[in-house]
Amino acid sequence: MKDFASSPISYDIVVIGGGINGVGIANDAVGRGLSVFLCEKDDLASHTSSASSKLIHGGLRYLEHKEFRLVREALAEREVLLNKAPHIIRPMRFIMPHQPHLRPAWLIRTGLFLYDHLGKREKLEGSKLINFNVDSSPLKVEITRGFEYSDCAVDDARLVVLNAMQAREKGAKIVTHTRCTSAQHENGEWLVDVENEQGAYQIKAKVLVNAAGPWVAQFIQQDLRLKSPYGIRLIQGSHIVVPKIYEGDKAFIMQNDDQRIVFAIPYLDEYTLIGTTDREYVGDPNHVEITDQEIDYLINVSNDHFKTQLSRADIRWTYSGVRPLCDDESDNPSAVTRDYTLSLSQEKPEDAPLLSVFGGKLTTYRKLAESVMLQLKAFFPEMQVSWTRAALLPGAEHFISADALAQEVVQKVQGVSAVLAIRWVHAYGTRVWQVLKDKTSTDELGQYFGHDLFAQEVDYLVDQEWAINSADILWRRSKLGLKFTPSEIQILDEYLIWLHQQRAQSAA
Template sequence: MIQETSSVREPLCCDVLVIGGGINGVGIARDAAGRGLKVILCEKDDLASHTSSASSKLIHGGLRYLEYYEFSLVRKALQEREDLMRLAPHLIRPLRFVMPYVAGLRPRWILRCGLFLYDHLARRDLLPGTESCYLREHEVGTGLKSDLKFGFMYSDAWVDDARLVVLNAMDAQQRGAQIFTRTRCNHLEAKNGRWLAQLSRRKFASDSSDNSNDEQLLVNAACVVNASGAWVADLQAKFTSQSVTQKMRLVKGSHIVVNSLFSHENAYIFQHPDGRIVFAIPYEKKFTLIGTTDIEYQGRPDEFKSEISDEEIAYLCNLSNQYFAHQISVQDVLWSYAGVRPLVDDGQSDSKSITRDYRLELELDLDVAPILHVFGGKITTYRRLAEDALSLLSKPLSSIKAVQPAWTKTALLPGGDLFSTLPDNQNVLRRGDFIQACCLQYPWAPNTWVARLAASYGTRIHRILEGCVDQTSLGDQVLPGLYTCEIRYLIHEEFAQTARDILWRRTKLGLHLAADAESILDNWLAGRS
């Protein structure tokens, strides 16, 4: 039971309390705030600190889901693919994929038919369709083994997943939402037809073990959205009276990063005899990202350690070695990451065939305020999921406030207004022109550094560099390529608090810097707190 004591503030009142700061949670918070609802979001760690920063970094329809007849999911994702490219043209860019044909695996005609469907399930304005490719006559064959002679090329898109989460949270905040990171929901209680939530907010971001100094917050909400990802079923069972009707399957996906295995900007999709597929994606200009695995995780979410296993490394290296001439081993792995994906249990015995679609379960009771549980989903369909969530919540909320119609399909995410304030094609097609223009606008700064900022922040680069006229005015260079002006922006505008937030989620600089970079930055931050 929630105790209202003198040490706890007066309750913060809102229409919607969102629990979870992954892509689904921030997407719902943004959508709700833009519809005129008062929103509070709490996340127990940093934004995108779990599954939403451990993806394959793709906005895609999910070609392999066609094998499981998930035509509705693939169509929905393909429809979202180009819409998201227009909403965040600085973060999401076209990516061409090469699928080498291997005798003895999926027949060539099946691949051709699947790619034909993939091209035609949804309208395409920005992305070219599938074409056949003789690998020995094309640059994409460079680096592949000589026995691979034929393949197909098709289109999807790449995304900086963690930054996409942050942009949605920023936009939600700009539209009136309150975003609380490092804030855990300790208790939920139905009271007088509303929800009373007790939140515990860490005062020191780097210390998750000692909660004696946590700030206690009370929230009085008309409804709650449980978008806690891997913890969704646990929260449903703990804080609601209804029996859990939706079972979850937790599937671990891991990736490795090695030095570049090819020099062009296309990606690969490789088949494996076990039926799985693995991507090899150009990453951060100097590296190749290889993944993902699909391994059933049997433990509790709180017990999950985001570390790749030796077996997974061997699996990914062996698959890479089946296709690339340059052979790799565990010694070549420069970085790895792993996440646990909460998937809806649809009865499939094999983890790779479990549906990646989402399900929304709204609990309505005459005596209890509504609570919506978000199960499953993928980063590509987060905006549609948020729209569906608000459609479900609009009716119970309409008794207390008029809920405005859907709007997110036509509103750019922060920094996306490269040449137009509307989500149109020119922002996508002229992304390179924008980066070049920024380099010309700030000629006193290194081109590669300005290009990184322009690609990561879009037009927000001008806010970061506001008042800067030379390299001295950028402030201290705390780490190579990381100046005070960028750090200050990330803290004040993007909810960053620690070196890990900055080096691995807001940027990917950690991959380019020395092993002690994180401790150096944390010490620098501590000296200015």
């Protein structure tokens, strides 16, 4: 049912898409004093932004494709983001086994020299040459030498949620499960139609920002009925998660003979995350799934390098996403530019502008948002200066170290294990106290759903982090989905239905 009775609220900026780019732009804009509305058709980070390799990285491989601008910006962002969100981002050392028949040592050394020096680096250690001890190395005995360098690992979906929370705290209106269905020009503004389960409504925007990721071009063509300035290449990338194939906290970057690289990354203490692939994707970006060829490819690359040999039976989880890359007409999917392109268009001078985001990386979302603001300055001359570089994301306030905070949690809340405390600290940082409120024992945390999940946390995720269903909680706000059984999920879903009814009654 359409409810257009009341006159639409007018915002400076309406953002379409609650992936990292949409929330990053919304957050930057609201912090500069603009009024902002963001709609996401599904859950926050439910598409590309939760399907990444979960790295905040310069992208060593992009040097080969001469993407120096991107690499420089991304390298510098590593430490900026590490300071902004030390609870969800951590430094990680990467080991590259030397494969002389694929890339000569001088080439790797040159690449790593650039990697060490192109971007500002204070906390992250530089690169070095290493020799492997054949007995203790997890790599096959014939791999005797390699290189080591630094990048960072991130909880990608939580990076999105934290940006959305900060935007909301600064006054942005963020709505999930709400799709923008069309928008048209009206008296120098955009009249924007959105719809959700409750019905449809309209809002107005002085500027429309299209951060629809894989849907960026489709949104322009089908929902706005305009011509897209750029084509988009949808390049699928998939990962497999297996019980850990080596000990330790370092990642491996494996070179394959097709010139691609594949990461093996320590994941959630018990697992190794292996990815990614690059394949042209045709189809609905809502439903991307790993293919048999991708599984074989990832297993083969891992088996070529590690002593522990994998088979399909070892796979505990897979996930896939599509990179929404700006079409630069490369023949090879892994060579398509990973840099972003912004398009600002205005059909007539009196029309409100449309800004569309093509491409981009998690790592560069903050810089991308700053570039968007720079382009929009002409329309909002009063806009305040950039602010996100030094601003801490929610949970990073007064955060000193994960271990110290986890210890405090264990001491204050009786019955909390060190493992649970660390999980909470890496998810919520110092906001863990907002999750726990005044509770002093696990007996006070409400219904227990198994695997260290209590109602106290579920309620917080529903009330503060836009969680609606069990998938939001188990696969994006956390990765507890790796542990939950179907019957446990059903119990959680039943509780969520009850909780939403309670919240609706108290709001009425």
